[in-house]
């Protein structure tokens with residue numbers, strides 16, 4: 540009888556949701572499946588800012604990965620992949636364990652580099668990833684704004700920073716008992732890569748609510764009581780949330796696997812390493828050979844059927860499917876005041892129905908995959 544083959548999923552992120560939902564099929568085909576993730580839950584990032592603002596709870600936006608994997612007959616390891624030894628088809632975990640694989644799929648996401656943070660032990664500096672950090676930020680901020688007057692600064696000029704600052708405003712409205720000053724330090728220009736109409740709507744909304752938008756250049760350093768701009772100017776603040784952009788997970792780079800210019804795990808059209816065909820990957824951790832993809836969950840979600848198909852096909856020796864980038868995606872910002880801004884096909888719309896649409900799309904998506912094992 541043939542030896543059962545080992546499939547390892549590193550990270551139960553957004554690109555692995557369909558594979559996770561169908562783990563029992565791999566097991567029925569005689570394979571062993573192990574999922575490694577540093578938390579029993581994976582959080583849906585699109586609703587992370589809502590977690591900060593309080594429009595949703597942790598239970599509403601997370602997938603119970605451990606529970607699902609075990610229900611489907613796989614093995615869940617609450618651990619972290621730190622190195623892949625591709626030549627010998629093994630990987631090392633943070634716990635010290637070594638696992639061997641026949642097929643490996645990487646969905647280890649991205650992280651916020653902490654090089655700006657100069658006081659590494661400070662309790663008042665938060666990053667927007669992992670998403671569950673926003674839960675810790677909410678608890679910390681709530682305590683402070685109930686006790687005294689504070690200034691809170693969000694650092695970053697992209698969509699994540701906009702959504703976080705808007706939802707921070709909401710948190711302050713709901714829970715604050717003293718005056719709170721909110722700053723958004725947005726580099727040289729807020730939403731610089733976005734159409735002028737989108738920028739204007741976001742500016743107008745944040746200005747109306749008293750958020751101070753600082754566009755004096757990039758932040759060089761964040762200390763526990765102030766931050767410093769490239770110009771040398773120092774600006775005081777009591778609490779910080781950092782959303783300066785993300786980098787792909789370092790697992791591939793640290794393992795000496797082929798990577799793209801940003802350090803992301805290099806994959807071909809089949810979401811497969813060109814050098815190590817038994818390794819696949821999706822989501823923020825990859826560098827797509829044809830052209831780099833934006834670090835948005837939309838791509839991770841679109842890669843689900845391709846990764847699921849290709850992992851099955853690789854075991855069965857059948858043809859792989861390519862990932863076709865169909866381009867364009869619906870962009871909706873949750874501004875935290877019950878409104879949203881939408882941009883697609885050159886059209887920009889703002890208002891309450893836009894936020895309602897985002898909520899509907901996000902909640903429907905999460906419920907679909909939560910149904911595959913989340914009973915909490």
Ligand SMILES: Cc1cc2nc3c(=O)[nH]c(=O)nc-3n(C[C@H](O)[C@H](O)[C@H](O)COP(=O)(O)OP(=O)(O)OC[C@H]3O[C@@H](n4cnc5c(N)ncnc54)[C@H](O)[C@@H]3O)c2cc1C
Pocket residue numbers: 549550551552553554575576577578580581582584585586587588618619620621646647648649667668669699702703788790821822823824834835836837838839
């Ligand atoms: C505040 C915020 C809001 C956003 N809103 C949107 C939005 O509305 N729409 C949108 O399209 N995109 C949005 N994004 C972008 C989106 O977060 C990412 O593109 C998306 O999370 C990528 O999914 P992923 O599964 O690749 O990575 P992640 O969501 O980062 O998931 C990676 C998973 O791997 C696990 N993991 C990490 N390292 C290891 C390791 N070494 N070993 C094992 N497991 C590991 C993690 O625990 C996690 O479960 C937002 C981002 C932020 C920060």
